[in-house]
Amino acid sequence: MVLQLFLNGVILGSIIALGAIGLSLIYGILKFGHFAHGDLMTLGAYFAFLFKVQLGLPFWLAFVLAAALTAGTAILLNLILYRHLKKRDSVIVMISSVGAALIIRNLVLLFWGPQNQFYVKAIQMPLVLGDGLLRIKENQIIILVLALALVIAVHLFLSKTKMGKAMRAMSDNIDLAQITGINTERVIIWTWAMSGVLTAAAGILLAFDTHLTPVMGWNLLLPLFAAAILGGIGSPYGAMFGGLVIGISQEMSTLIISAAYKPAVAFTIMILMLIIRPSGLMGKKV
């Protein structure tokens, strides 16, 4: 039981981690909480639904196309909204992102309807390990492998490429980054693109584990923020770690409290972190 919950937590945690990396970087670089992040996740998942189920493309192609479209949407949001608003106080940018979240969610509702959707309708028999101690579905193994692959890709991108280094530099200290001649506008566009790809991936994997609904991403927004804050705003590695901690705690919490209050766990951890160490585990001072 404990082991099973832990495994479920790792699966949920890796999905949260993927979403939180982008959220944390945007937060670090653009200095505002992006409240449409959860709904971008939803959008990514539904884009994949469009290509995989409605247009019958292979799963990997649907995944790539959905990621690209979501990245495009993120860049577009920045282009028409956030870029113009960022000179004003951050509350205005944030409320604009809340507006964007509602628009995206209701567009999903409009085009795909409120009912649950599935990538594959067939019932999967879980693999049973260690005398029924642990059950894992084939889908979940794919999720773990894909999440791990993406995290490694992010790591390579951030540590090996010039753009990745520029991103981390900007997130760390924007003034210093500008002095060294980094083209901040380009870095910002790349940050949105990368966040879009990762967010879409998180949404697709979440839908792959369970199903698609128009509120799936919105429901995960609080855990995403909690992960980003826990890891330290602006720290992509912190966000990965924070995601895992939040995912595992949410699942394990059902041992003690009613499963209905799972979403409250992320909130509680976040508040505790804000009281004890507002800068997060791997972040700089707020």
Next chain:
Amino acid sequence: MTFAGVFSYLVFFLIFVGIYAIMTLGLNIQRGFAGLFNIGIAGFWAVGAYTSAIMTKGPSPDHLGGFGMPFIVGLLVAGLISALVAFLVGIPTIRLREDYLGIATIGIAEIIRLVIKNEAWLTNGVRGISAIPKPLAGSFGSNYNLFFLMLVVLTIAFFYYLSEKGINSPWGRVLRAIREDEEVVKAVGKNVVRYRLEAFVLGAFIMGVGGALYAHFTSFISPAAFRPMQATFLVWIMLIIGGSANNFGSIVGAFLTWGIWTGTEFLTGMLPAAYTTQAAAVRVILIGVFLEIILLNRPEGLFSEKKYSSASTADN
């Protein structure tokens, strides 16, 4: 539609405008005057609504109750409990960056929703609380809604006066100074966190009272009645349209926004019944796009902040 029909619809419409105007006045104290970011308005709204419902109802087997308190006590306790929630959320988060408060308010609104949904002993869960007593019910016959409108207007007048008084006082001046430049205010030795917390708690009190009025007017509340983001979002639009830090603007903003929101309902109401879900989605999209256009093109809203010069405050 007959004249009487139009009139009674107008009264009904204005009651909702009024309740939203109260919410907007509350948000104006938090956001307009103190620069605080609260996107959990629906949470405070729900706390106020449920508190007053539970306080004023007679015994019921379905949920906590049996206090049978008068209406006015219900409103007061609703405001106090809502203020208490704000106090508890504010303590850990208000000293940090403004966005953390925003995230925390979303969180608390979500937790309030979960509690309302799951703690049936307290709130009757998803079935909601019905037959919430209306003050002086039966005394005004068919003019009852008109009487209720008067109650709402009185509440608005009270909070409007309170807010104007507060903002013209030394307290209000410090608050606005903090919003403009926190460091300067710190430098003159003011406790910035305390002022902010006070504004947050006061705003939440007003929202709690607004929520209570809503509960007594509709006399039925349930978790499904609170579309959290929709309510929160509408109040924000009202504040932004009216112009932040302008109490009069808040009220005008509530009127205009609720008018537009109801207008879109008429528009989508013409669609066949099969499209109700889609119609609801289109309404939210329209109002969302509307907000973005306002933010991009007229960020200061219709009314900008009043100039509170030292001369005008000296007159008071």
